[in-house]
Amino acid sequence: MKKLLKLIGKYKIFLGFSVIFAAISVVLQLYVPVLFGDAIDEVVAAHQVNFDMMWYYLRQILVFIVISALATWFMNLLNNRMTYRIVQDIRSQAIRHIQVLPLSYLDQHSTGDIVSRVIADTDILSDGLLLGFTQLFSGIVTIVVTLIFMFSKNVWVTLLVIVLTPFSFVVAKFISSRSYTMFRKQSETRGRQTALIEEMIGGQKVVKAFGYEKESSRRFDEINKELQTYSQKAVFYSSLTNPSTRFVNNIIYAGVALLGAFLIPGGMLTVGGLSVLLSYANQYMKPFNDISSVITEMQNALACADRIFDLLEQKEETPDVDGTFKSVDGTVQIEDVAFSYDKEKKLIENFDLDVKPGMRIAIVGPTGCGKTTFINLLMRFYDVDAGRILVDGKDIREVPRHTLRSSFGMVLQDTWIKSGTVRDNICFGKPDATDEEIIRAAKEARSWEFIRRLPKGLDTALHEDSISQGQKQLLCITRVMLCLPPMLILDEATSSIDTRTELQVQEAFDKLMKGRTSFIVAHRLSTIRNASLILVMKDGKIIEQGNHEELLKKGGFYHKLYHSQFES
Known part of the structure; x- marks a missing residue:
């Protein structure tokens, strides 16, 4: 991630505006529950409803939702531009780096594996970056702003949410560390598979001339089964993350509802206030659920990034010195x-x-x-x-x-x-x-x-x-x-x-x-x-x-x- 952030640093303007649009979108989305809570509180009792104020709040809600949608659209547009330019930079850097690598590295690594890193791995990285940017910016702003709004409503309920949150991280960390290992192996096996395909297609005449078709298919099947095993394990482990974190988050949601119900009779919280807090509890946990739901793509992207940076960080051939031949006579x-x-x-x-x-x-x-x-x-x-x-x-x-x-x-x-x-x-x-x-x-x-x-x-x-x-x-x-x-x-x-x-x-x-x-x-x-x-x-x-x-x-x-x- 640190290495990726260095590449992202070139696009600070895109990054800045993306965060601004994310903040606008999230703040407006999070203010909507407040307006809904205020509208609910206008229902004082049976046959005592302040319809004028209720419609006022509903009109505000509509305006905020439209502006939030536009801000989200601009944020996604900027994230797309930023992601594909970063991937373009990585590929350009990779090709330039390959030109200055010593021949010993190229002799020791198959062409197919290097091609897989430059093409397939960067494609997977771009998908992960796109999802990551989209979830990350809005997620961070959502967490920070939600806590501010929640503190403004009730300190005790907010503290309960903060205390229980780390359990979600612990569960996600435990599972994702295992899925990352599988995604790394999956990416390496994919590189070997690409190398074998390139080798067999390039030498198809030799394969046919020596009747090597069955052995070629057998070798491919072995790598294919290996790839299938790693892929299944990677997806299995990563797919556990989302339901596990949702389970923890639902416990937090239940805790908010329970504590809020006890606070209403003492006048520390209104019914509208509780509905706002429950909505915020959902909003607060949404970034964790969103990130855990795309953990498969994120872990896969990071595993591929690891292979790409492994290529980019290979030691270059000894640098050239300044000098020239005055005239080459052939001695x-x-x-x-x-x-x-x-x-x-x-x-x-x-x-x-x-x-x-x-x-x-x-x-x-x-x-x-x-x-x-x-x-x-x-x-x-x-x-x-x-x-x-x-x-x-x-x-x-x-x-x-x-x-x-x-x-x-x-x-x-x-x-x-x-x-x-x-x-x-x-x-x-x-x-x-x-x-x-x-x-x-x-x-x-x-x-x-x-x-x-x-x-x-x-x-x-x-x-x-x-x-x-x-x-x-x-x-x-x-x-x-x-x-x-x-x-x-x-x-x-x-x-x-x-x-x-x-x-x-x-x-x-x-x-x-x-x-x-x-x-x-x-x-x-x-x-x-x-x-x-x-x-x-x-x-x-x-x-x-x-x-x-x-x-x-x-x-x-x-x-x-x-x-x-x-x-x-």
Whole structure:
């Protein structure tokens, strides 16, 4: 709640006016019983009714009810505006925060769970906030003003109500603490369910290809049953709150009626006064009943808020420092670098490398040897545990990440296409590119052939499955061809392209790599014969290095790797 109040603080004007309208509405509603009591007291005895005064009071009641209704409408309007703007802020903050989270957090948490926090949990939070604001403002004003009116009528009856009130809190606290735990588990399980759905739908072809449908359904049923159990328990515990507090409140109501009945004969209270106090006793207890009746939504909202704040409070990646490259010539030095994802399991140790401008560095080795990890360190997706990496003589930790990454053009084995036009996807790194520049880059990357055949050419809207994997990779290559960065990173950049097109793209890459420092991760060793230096990695270490001919003559690990690809 404290964290939510900080977010609400931005909307103090909405909050202030909402409280004012709540006060107007409640005060007028609470004054109505006084007028009813006065009207009742105008019935003095049989055939002795002051009709003029009675109608006067009834007219006032009508006016007050109309004004109170308008004030309530304005209060709800402000609460709606405030709630949805707060939720908008939370979502915007969450997306911005995800952009600065270290990749280690994103690697360790499923996409579905993060999406569930940003979308589903904030939706539930908005529902709870809306109910909370509506009940809270009017509730607080109702309690305070009711007590003032009650004290003005009779001190003893009011004190009885105050003394008995804490019992209602004790009951509500006992039950709500248990329901909160269930709602927290419900929210976590919903996140796991969303992650599984996203995983199975995204990989549906693999699911069908390996006949995994039944196992997929079984896993979903398990999580679904778990969600059902937590949801039922959460609703069961929270639904006990309202009848329990109403039971306590009815005892208070009976106590007011009993004490008031004893006070009337002694002249300390009139019949009209007792009717007013009974009405106020109801009004006083109404906020507690209202809050307890929506406790399900409130507890659910707070449990979801907990998960949202857990995401928002995750430690950001180390902040950038001020700095830049004067001119990137492509010199890269790696000095005694050590790194591991899990500190218990060492991966890269004592890694040293000196790369001169324009060199083509090929990195080969068995799966899991640290090739892609090296690229992650070079791009500063992860920071080294020890040692340092220098570009143009400057430690990459002393350069803003954006400046560093804009110096590299990267094409990965994993392709990524955003929802948008072909033009949007190609111009990702150069938004101001002209059509002439885009077409030139597309022709060099051999993607123009399929782009021009699309219904609207460069303006064709794309989504994840609208083009083939090979075509996606060609678009990713086109992005790099358009930017013409001073250094290149190619991680299995042509793995999804047919052999003929690969040869053509390789020619384009050869032209692009002239004069540019390039790092090439490859499994097909035939593609790296022309590399200036080949690094052979195993278990996070460089075990061999040299050009293609030198390594073959050594007859070592590279020799075995190379010939294993051509053995029958």
